[in-house]
Amino acid sequence: MPEDKKYFPVMGEKVSSLGLGTWGMGGGFWTRDTSRDEEAVAALRRGIELGATLIDTAEMYGAGHAEELVARAIEGFPRDELFIVTKLWPTHAAADEVEKAARASANRLGTYIDLYLLHAPADVPICETMRAMEKLIDMGIVRFIGLSNFGVEAIEEARSCLSKTDIAAIQNRHSLMYRRDERTVIPYAARNGMMYMAYTPLEKGRLAREPFLAEVGEKYGKTAAQVALNWQICIDPVVTIPKASRIEHVEENVGAMGWRLSREDWELISKHYSAYL
Numbered sequence: 001m002p003e004d005k006k007y008f009p010v011m012g013e014k015v016s017s018l019g020l021g022t023w024g025m026g027g028g029f030w031t032r033d034t035s036r037d038e039e040a041v042a043a044l045r046r047g048i049e050l051g052a053t054l055i056d057t058a059e060m061y062g063a064g065h066a067e068e069l070v071a072r073a074i075e076g077f078p079r080d081e082l083f084i085v086t087k088l089w090p091t092h093a094a095a096d097e098v099e100k101a102a103r104a105s106a107n108r109l110g111t112y113i114d115l116y117l118l119h120a121p122a123d124v125p126i127c128e129t130m131r132a133m134e135k136l137i138d139m140g141i142v143r144f145i146g147l148s149n150f151g152v153e154a155i156e157e158a159r160s161c162l163s164k165t166d167i168a169a170i171q172n173r174h175s176l177m178y179r180r181d182e183r184t185v186i187p188y189a190a191r192n193g194m195m196y197m198a199y200t201p202l203e204k205g206r207l208a209r210e211p212f213l214a215e216v217g218e219k220y221g222k223t224a225a226q227v228a229l230n231w232q233i234c235i236d237p238v239v240t241i242p243k244a245s246r247i248e249h250v251e252e253n254v255g256a257m258g259w260r261l262s263r264e265d266w267e268l269i270s271k272h273y274s275a276y277l
């Protein structure tokens with residue numbers, strides 16, 4: 001698999017254009033379920049082996065168990081080739097909670113956190129959370145910080161609170177069927193050197209069943225899912241993080257890396273889904 005990474009100026013480094021989502025692995029919304037652990041670990045390990053070295057998780061997923069599964073999945077891989085993202089749940093956004101939550105995540109992951117995101121806007125004043133998150137960098141717990149489920153105005157406000165670092169990444173919902181950020185947050189991230197992480201990129205599998213995408217993919221020898229994901233990574237600051245527990249899905253999704261749609265096909269697809277813009 002040829003390397004497919006993108007460079008992001010705020011971080012000053014490259015990150016895999018496609019990552020591995022983990023929502024649903026190890027349980028659900030603050031609930032732990034260990035019954036499908038082996039399947040999840042095997043899927044993540046296969047993805048990493050094939051070059052998807054970006055992993056997205058959160059303290060909320062499986063009440064921390066998804067992070068424990070990530071710890072198992074990364075065993076034996078060179079740590080500095082991986083980029084591990086986890087998220088702070090908004091109920092932990094008060095200054096005295098942030099360090100505790102970050103340390104607990106790092107403990108479950110068994111390693112430092114490359115990128116720590118505030119999962120969603122919280123009831124706590126944003127500057128309180130941002131300043132506490134910024135301190136985690138000096139403590140060596142996290143390398144970069146960012147935001148999830150934020151619009152441009154709220155991102156600007158959060159940035160104004162920071163003194164030593166900048167927001168390195170935004171993670172929002174984006175797919176061919178959910179495109180509003182293409183007019184707002186995506187160009188903003190591009191202008192400001194940030195990474196944009198697109199979540200729910202396959203619309204939970206729906207885009208993998210689109211005959212139109214399968215047809216465009218034929219001349220590339222690619223599937224509908226691979227075309228949908230490649231269409232996203234053709235956009236400058238976008239990296240995509242599909243989740244797959246099934247090995248065959250992981251292998252298929254990783255095949256969205258290492259090539260690009262032609263400009264004409266990219267535009268044809270954009271036009272076909274323009275109702276979602």
Ligand SMILES: NC(=O)c1ccc[n+]([C@@H]2O[C@H](COP(=O)([O-])OP(=O)(O)OC[C@H]3O[C@@H](n4cnc5c(N)ncnc54)[C@H](OP(=O)(O)O)[C@@H]3O)[C@@H](O)[C@H]2O)c1
Binds near residue numbers: 252
């Ligand atoms: N920041 C946030 O608020 C937020 C919100 C939602 C998601 N996320 C992150 O983004 C990740 C991805 O989003 P998501 O899990 O909501 O949705 P998604 O990636 O669009 O869809 C996942 C679903 O699609 C299936 N799938 C994966 N690859 C496939 C393929 N090649 N063909 C057919 N079906 C396929 C998976 O099945 P199997 O699992 O059975 O293989 C799973 O049921 C999450 O896991 C999470 O890490 C973040």
